[in-house]
Amino acid sequence: MTGAGAQHEDWRGEAADWVVRLQAADLSEADLLAFDAWLAAAPENTAAYDAALALSHEFEVNAEALREELSRTRPARPTLGRFFPAAAAMAAAAAVAVVVVVPAMRPAARPAVYATATGEHRSLTLADGTRIDLNAGTRLSVVLRRDERDVRMDEGQAVFDVAADARRPFLIAVGDRTVRVVGTQFDVRRRAGRLSVTVTRGTVEVAPAGEAKGEAFRLHPGQRLEHQEGAVLAKVTPAAPDQALGWRAGKLVYRGEPLAQVVADLNAQFPTPIRIDDVKLAATPISGVIILDGQAAVVRRLALLVSAKAVPSDGGVTLQRIEAPGR
Amino acid sequence: MAVADRRANPIVTDGDADPLVRTYLEKRANLVRFFAARCGSPAAAEDLAQELYLKLAARPAGPEADNPTALIYRIALNLMLDRARGDARAAARDADWRAAHRTAVAGEEVAEDAPADEAVASRQRLRQLVVAVAGLPPQMKRAFTLHKLDGLSHAETAQVMGISVKSVEKHISAALKALTGRLAR
Structure with missing residues (x-):
């Protein structure tokens, strides 16, 4: 072996020692200071450590698949007993205590949580290639498993462009409904207990989740399902793609939705809350395109549209109907 | 916007x-x-x-x-x-x-990166990982498998194998060194 080769051996050995040492239960502050000094001693140390750690993670992340593969290549019975009878006997004695521990100790899939603040948009690409565009005021979590892809949407609105993978369905839990897809593009929203799913490409199934009652629907491109959480019924209506996807280009498109929903959408985009006290006004159907340039301008145009005025009220704006008879 | x-x-x-x-x-x-x-x-x-x-x-x-x-x-x-x-x-x-x-x-978003995809390793890569682990000396392989794949702690691995915690750490470290030599990209 050449001198350079031996050097590499050293770096690899020390890096592996550190990865394992840092995972030890009796890790001390002195260990950490030594670790810090070792990293600082040579850039090769840092590179070797990063490589060892990445490989260690790769094994952990793929633990389940690797266990399966190994058990297939392994003889049916563990070989330990043949080589180390004493160890096997001890292992058998210890096994009782350990068996209970194993399920809890497996590295559980860790959901990744994504959230957007008021007025914030965000695009992300998952490791499977799926793209998700988050509208403002949205929170969802993602777990990619070997046999299925799980998303839970707590609140908000997002467009999903799901990478096709027939063996790994993509499931979105949203309120009391589950959205199931294989590979397609669609918009899901949940604001104040109102759910909607709008499909722009492919096919999507929306079914009651868990104990919830109701029918399952299969949606095709150009269809929108609307549902009030807790209700049994869901309504399917035609929808143009820009109605669902317009928010990504900074505009909101409505065809007969109640003003209350428009206001809920705007409140996710702008910091100053808009309120409607008048029930009749809240139910006014809105059709049109709202360009999201600035809150003052948007509120002014919206007020014109519904013959209302915007009155400042404790930290927000309240929409009030303009009394018609007086004129 | x-x-x-x-x-x-x-x-x-x-x-x-x-x-x-x-x-x-x-x-x-x-x-x-x-x-x-x-x-x-x-x-x-x-x-x-x-x-x-x-x-x-x-x-x-x-x-x-x-x-x-x-x-x-x-x-x-x-x-x-x-x-x-x-x-x-x-x-x-x-x-x-x-x-x-x-x-x-x-007051901002929560996760910065795409989540770790559990299925991220390709069939071919899984095969490489398995072959490399299978090729380790028996004690090293057992310690590494119990700890990394079955998720046991060092102490639990030591208990199962009937050896000291220090020995477990040595085995896992030696295994990781051998594996990085073969597999690191």
Whole structure:
């Protein structure tokens, strides 16, 4: 072996020692200071450590698949007993205590949580290639498993462009409904207990989740399902793609939705809350395109549209109907 | 209103004043390396580094620590140990904790990276990993498999194998060294 080769051996050995040492239960502050000094001693140390750690993670992340593969290549019975009878006997004695521990100790899939603040948009690409565009005021979590892809949407609105993978369905839990897809593009929203799913490409199934009652629907491109959480019924209506996807280009498109929903959408985009006290006004159907340039301008145009005025009220704006008879 | 990715980065704003924070900034990458070894996910390691920063920044400006590096690593270790105590129950709660915490402190998004995809290794790569593990000497292979794949701690692995914890650490370390020699990319 050449001198350079031996050097590499050293770096690899020390890096592996550190990865394992840092995972030890009796890790001390002195260990950490030594670790810090070792990293600082040579850039090769840092590179070797990063490589060892990445490989260690790769094994952990793929633990389940690797266990399966190994058990297939392994003889049916563990070989330990043949080589180390004493160890096997001890292992058998210890096994009782350990068996209970194993399920809890497996590295559980860790959901990744994504959230957007008021007025914030965000695009992300998952490791499977799926793209998700988050509208403002949205929170969802993602777990990619070997046999299925799980998303839970707590609140908000997002467009999903799901990478096709027939063996790994993509499931979105949203309120009391589950959205199931294989590979397609669609918009899901949940604001104040109102759910909607709008499909722009492919096919999507929306079914009651868990104990919830109701029918399952299969949606095709150009269809929108609307549902009030807790209700049994869901309504399917035609929808143009820009109605669902317009928010990504900074505009909101409505065809007969109640003003209350428009206001809920705007409140996710702008910091100053808009309120409607008048029930009749809240139910006014809105059709049109709202360009999201600035809150003052948007509120002014919206007020014109519904013959209302915007009155400042404790930290927000309240929409009030303009009394018609007086004129 | 275009799609924007605004990331809060409180680290840059007020770093220079406090020697503790200044040292933290110098050591941040190494701290993330430590956290990542410990909690098994780069994203969680970033979260912990962020939490550590908040802890440091919130410390009242008192008499200067003789050795800020030691103090930072001590706090980092305690942070890690506090987290680990609840780990068995944490899996389900973890997302909520992180979300609530990060959203509260930074007022911004919660996860920075795409999530680790459990199926991310290709068939071919899985095959490589399996062959490499299968080729390890028996004790090394057993220790490595029990710890890395079955998720047992060093102590539990030692118990199952009937050897000391130190020996387990040596076996796992030797296994990891051999595997990085064959597999690191």
